[in-house]
Amino acid sequence: MFQLSKDGLAFVKNELTRYETKRSAVLPALFKAQEENGGWVSPEVVVHLSQVMDIPMSQINEVLTFYTMYNKKPVGKHHIQVCCNISCAMAGAHEMADYLCDKLGVHDGEMTKDGRFTISRAECLGSCDTAPVMQINMDEYIENLTYPKLDQMIKELK
Amino acid sequence: MAEIKLLTEHYHKPEFQTLDGYKKNGGYDVLKKAFKMKPKEIIEEVKASGLRGRGGAGFPTGMKWSFLPDNGEPRYLLCNADEGEPGTFKDRLMMERAPHQLIEGMIISAFAVQSKKSYIYIRGEYTKCLSVVRKAIKEAYDAGLLGKNILGSGFDHDMDVYSGAGAYICGEETGMISSLEGKKGQPKLKPPFPAVQGYLAKPTIVNNVETLAAVKYIIRDGAAAYKKIGTEKSAGTKLFSVSGDVNKPGTYEVPLAYPLRDLIANECGGMKGKLKAVIPGGSSAPILNADESNKVNMDYESLAAAGSMLGSGAVIIMNETRCMVDMLNVILHFYHHESCGQCTPCREGTGWLEKIVSSILLGRGRPQDIDLLDTIAQNMKGRTICALSDAAALPTISFVQKFRDEFEFYIREGRSKVTGQPIKRKNIKGSHHVEMHH
Ligand SMILES: Cc1cc2nc3c(=O)[nH]c(=O)nc-3n(C[C@H](O)[C@H](O)[C@H](O)COP(=O)(O)O)c2cc1C
Ligand code: SF4
Ligand code: FES
Numbered sequence: 001m002f003q004l005s006k007d008g009l010a011f012v013k014n015e016l017t018r019y020e021t022k023r024s025a026v027l028p029a030l031f032k033a034q035e036e037n038g039g040w041v042s043p044e045v046v047v048h049l050s051q052v053m054d055i056p057m058s059q060i061n062e063v064l065t066f067y068t069m070y071n072k073k074p075v076g077k078h079h080i081q082v083c084c085n086i087s088c089a090m091a092g093a094h095e096m097a098d099y100l101c102d103k104l105g106v107h108d109g110e111m112t113k114d115g116r117f118t119i120s121r122a123e124c125l126g127s128c129d130t131a132p133v134m135q136i137n138m139d140e141y142i143e144n145l146t147y148p149k150l151d152q153m154i155k156e157l158k
Numbered sequence: 159m160a161e162i163k164l165l166t167e168h169y170h171k172p173e174f175q176t177l178d179g180y181k182k183n184g185g186y187d188v189l190k191k192a193f194k195m196k197p198k199e200i201i202e203e204v205k206a207s208g209l210r211g212r213g214g215a216g217f218p219t220g221m222k223w224s225f226l227p228d229n230g231e232p233r234y235l236l237c238n239a240d241e242g243e244p245g246t247f248k249d250r251l252m253m254e255r256a257p258h259q260l261i262e263g264m265i266i267s268a269f270a271v272q273s274k275k276s277y278i279y280i281r282g283e284y285t286k287c288l289s290v291v292r293k294a295i296k297e298a299y300d301a302g303l304l305g306k307n308i309l310g311s312g313f314d315h316d317m318d319v320y321s322g323a324g325a326y327i328c329g330e331e332t333g334m335i336s337s338l339e340g341k342k343g344q345p346k347l348k349p350p351f352p353a354v355q356g357y358l359a360k361p362t363i364v365n366n367v368e369t370l371a372a373v374k375y376i377i378r379d380g381a382a383a384y385k386k387i388g389t390e391k392s393a394g395t396k397l398f399s400v401s402g403d404v405n406k407p408g409t410y411e412v413p414l415a416y417p418l419r420d421l422i423a424n425e426c427g428g429m430k431g432k433l434k435a436v437i438p439g440g441s442s443a444p445i446l447n448a449d450e451s452n453k454v455n456m457d458y459e460s461l462a463a464a465g466s467m468l469g470s471g472a473v474i475i476m477n478e479t480r481c482m483v484d485m486l487n488v489i490l491h492f493y494h495h496e497s498c499g500q501c502t503p504c505r506e507g508t509g510w511l512e513k514i515v516s517s518i519l520l521g522r523g524r525p526q527d528i529d530l531l532d533t534i535a536q537n538m539k540g541r542t543i544c545a546l547s548d549a550a551a552l553p554t555i556s557f558v559q560k561f562r563d564e565f566e567f568y569i570r571e572g573r574s575k576v577t578g579q580p581i582k583r584k585n586i587k588g589s590h591h592v593e594m595h596h
Contacts (some may be wrong), residue, residue, distance in 0.1 A: 018318070020275075020358055023340035027323055031282070059340075066342040067323035069282045084585075085244045086441055086474055087401035089488045094583050101584075108585055121585065123326065123492055124244035124441075125283055128401035128472075129408045138285050 002044040004052065008036050012052060022055065026063045029053060030070055039079060039137070040071035076111045076118040078157045081135050082145075084121040087128035096132055096145055097121050103154065116157070162387055164375040164395050165368065166411040169255045175290065177297040180258040186303060188378045192266040193311040195377075200270035204373060206381035208393030213238050213329075213366030214440065214470045215545075216458050219373070223271050225353035226361050234362040235268045235276035236338070236352075237370055239291075240322055240329035242281060243440035244492060245472030248397040248409045249367035253280070253287040256371070257294035261317065263370040265308065266377055268315050271363050276315065278367075279334050281322040292319050326496040330544045331364040332356075333498070344498045345544035366470075368397055388414035392457035396468075402475035403430045415457040422475065431477030435560075439469025441489050442549030444556035445482075465556070481574040482561035484581045486554065487515045493550035504547035507538040511554055516586045518565065521572035528565050531558050 004012060011032050015025035026049075033045045041064055050057040064070050071079070082088075082097040097108070100119045104112050111118045127133045130143035142153070173179025180186070192200060205220025226233060237260070241249045252260060260278070268276050280288050295317055298304045306314045320338055327333045328343035335357050337343035356362025372394060376384045385393045392414040398421060401407045405427035412421060418436065422429060436451040437443055444466040446454060454464045461468045476485065494508035511534055514527050535551035535558075542548075558565060567575035574581055 019340075021339060024320075024338060026340040027337070028321065031321070031323070062342050063323075063340065066344075067282075067325050069322075069324035084488070085492055086437075086485065086488050087245060087407075090402055090476070090480065090485075094585065098584055122283075123495065124242065124246075126241050126247045126250045126281070128245055128247055128399065128474075131401060131407075135283060138282075140286050 002033075002037055002042060002048050004033060004048065005036055008032050009052065012049070016053060022053065023059065025053065026055060026060055027067075030060070030064060034070060035138075039075045039077070040073060074111060074115075076116050078116060078136050079118045079120070081120050081122035081125075083123070083125045083127075083131070083133045083135075085124035085128075088124075088131040088133055091131040093132035093145075094121075096147070096150060099147065100150060100154070103150075117154075162395050162413050163411050165252065165256070165259065165371050165397065166409070169251070174256050174259075175254070175294075177258060177294070177301060180256070185258055186262055188374050189262050189265055189303070190309060192269060192377050193309060193313065197270050197272055200266065200377060203381045204270070204376055207376040207384040208381075208388075208391070209369065209372055209376060209384070210392070210458065211366055212368035212372070212396065212471065214243065214442075216468060219365065219369055222353060222365075223267075223363060225351065226271055226363070227354055229361075231360050232275070233271055233273040234357045234360060235264065235271060235273040236331075236334065236357065236362055236364045237264055237276065237278040238329060238331065238334060238364055238366045239278050239280040239284075239287070240326075240334060241284070241367075241470075242326035242329045242496075243442065243470045243472060244489070245399060245401055245437065245440050245474045246470040247399045247401075248471060250284055250287055251409050252367055252371060252397075253284070253291050257291045258298070259374065260291070260367055260371050261294055261298055261303070263372070263374040264317065265303065265315055267363075267365065267370050267373050268317075269311075269313050270373075273363070274314055274316065276317045277338060277357075278317070278319045279322060279328070279338060280319060281328075282324055288319060288321055295319065325498075326492075327498045327544070327546060330546070333544070334364065335362060342498070344500055345546075347543050368471075389457050389459065391459050392468075396456065396471050398425075398456065398471045398473050400426050400473045400475065402473075403477035403480075404428065404475050405430055412456070415455045415460065418454050418456055418473070419452050421456060421473070426475075429475070429477060431479060433475070434478045434480060435476045435482070437466075437472075437474040437476075437553070439467045440472040441474065441492065442545075442552060443467045443469045444552045445560060447560050479576065481568075481576040481581060482557055482564045483515060483518055483568045483574065486557045487512070487519055487586070489553050490515055490550060493546060497546060497550075501542035501547060503538045504542045504550070507534055507547060508550045510534055511550060518568050519581050519583075519586050521580060523565075523569035523572075525566075525569055527569060528558055528562060531565075 132145040168174040332346040333343040410425040490512040535554040538551040
């Protein structure tokens with residue numbers, strides 16, 4: 001059964017008091033729980049959050065399903081999101097996403113068998129002047145991507 | 159035309175990110191000036207400046223502020239830092255380089271509209287902005303610039319950051335409000351407008367990052383000075399996020415009415431290749447061909463007269479190697495993916511448009527598809543709760559109209575007129591959201 005850590009619980013309890021309504025805490029709480037659950041939100045996570053927040057599961061699920069940054073299925077340790085929107089597409093992002101998929105033997109949005117990577121295509125990340133751009137998990141962007149950079153990155157991320 | 163830098167003047171200085179460095183460059187002096195004015199005077203000044211919202215719609219800011227009802231209810235100020243419009247990256251830069259400039263602009267604006275609480279709604283992907291802005295807010299609290307009785311003015315104001323979670327539609331103001339309430343970010347029918355019934359059904363002003371920052375310079379220099387920049391209907395400077403086939407993509411601040419040609423030649427270091435087309439206001443704006451691009455000025459009325467719009471100021475530049483069928487497909491994939499699904503014309507229309515264009519790309523296009531694209535798009539315009547439907551329709555209509563030959567060629571030959579080859583992409587038609595809606 002999933003349970004928030006002591007810190008996680010303290011964070012969620014604090015969020016519940018920070019906003020004008022308790023419900024506003026659902027988005028930050030889901031981020032926290034996702035982080036503590038290995039990068040995705042399982043049905044158990046929702047049950048737990050509903051209990052500790054005293055918010056109906058339906059209201060948590062509504063948020064969970066609407067926003068793309070909550071993963072509804074397990075993702076790799078490194079969730080690589082390649083922006084394939086217009087400026088990145090012009091700079092070859094689709095081909096780079098394909099390259100990563102081929103190299104790791106997965107399709108779009110799939111996790112590698114060893115659980116290390118998930119590759120997916122993202123929408124505009126707001127860094128179009130440094131296209132192509134990607135984001136790994138919730139880290140800072142990796143910009144001006146090149147094939148050698150991709151190779152290097154895959155080698156380094158174990 | 160002379161270069162005018164207001165908002166971006168100190169962007170190159172790393173010190174500008176910290177409170178001390180910001181203060182060294184005149185930071186928070188304008189707030190002191192604003193506190194000597196009456197809130198109504200600030201609103202009048204902003205009205206007189208001609209400032210129009212920089213988030214996309216270009217609505218006059220001072221006028222929006224004066225829609226607030228005088229009913230004693232608490233008022234909220236919401237800074238729209240969702241920045242989801244493809245091609246737009248100016249707000250990210252401002253938050254990273256000049257967080258205090260935004261905070262100062264927001265305190266002045268909050269004082270003007272007499273709001274005691276504001277939120278900066280930042281898209282969740284912007285992890286760096288989130289931490290930079292949070293840190294700056296803390297610095298401001300510690301220095302007595304936020305909280306109770308700011309600088310002894312008697313004005314109390316609290317500010318907080320809220321993180322989005324990956325939904326373009328949360329940039330639409332009513333969608334953003336729902337999201338801040340902890341719900342799905344689905345837009346609501348207007349009226350009532352947020353100024354009357356917004357966050358928690360209370361009066362709420364939603365403004366873009368750049369808009370709120372610009373308020374500081376209007377109060378600093380006075381409305382008359384600000385209005386002198388630009389044109390009668392497009393006052394002030396504007397930050398343009400330029401990307402695509404130019405030598406120096408980036409964010410550039412120029413006076414409104416700056417010729418697009420000059421922006422490319424002077425600020426962006428010229429074209430990479432030969433100019434073919436420009437999307438001047440974010441991917442939802444109608445595309446301009448080379449001829450139109452060379453003639454147009456970057457202001458609200460000139461772009462409208464040219465059949466496009468200024469939007470968020472995202473300028474996407476394409477050279478002769480770009481296949482327009484391909485480009486439209488990328489754009490349509492986005493709007494289909496991001497449709498919130500409430501309105502039938504948008505939910506079905508965006509999917510249908512994407513399906514048709516991707517089938518053309520796969521060599522399965524039919525001659526009647528071109529007119530079909532236009533008909534569907536025409537029927538999606540102005541019939542929905544929010545403007546996302548138009549955001550998919552307007553580019554479609556303009557692409558098909560201005561580059562019809564490329565669509566015809568592709569349908570006839572099963573390959574791109576530009577590259578001579580079929581556009582091959584594994585994910586074409588692979589929109590996983592197609593299933594979601596059925
Ligand atoms: C689908 C959609 C997405 C939008 N996204 C943004 C956005 O990311 N940032 C923004 O400032 N405005 C966005 N807007 C416009 C807002 O609804 C609103 O008009 C704006 O934030 C008002 O601020 P302004 O008056 O300062 O421009 C969007 C509108 C629509 C219809
Ligand atoms: S137009 Fe589209 S995005 Fe906007 S409310 Fe309707 S369905 Fe949702
Ligand atoms: S198109 Fe990729 S960051 Fe904007």
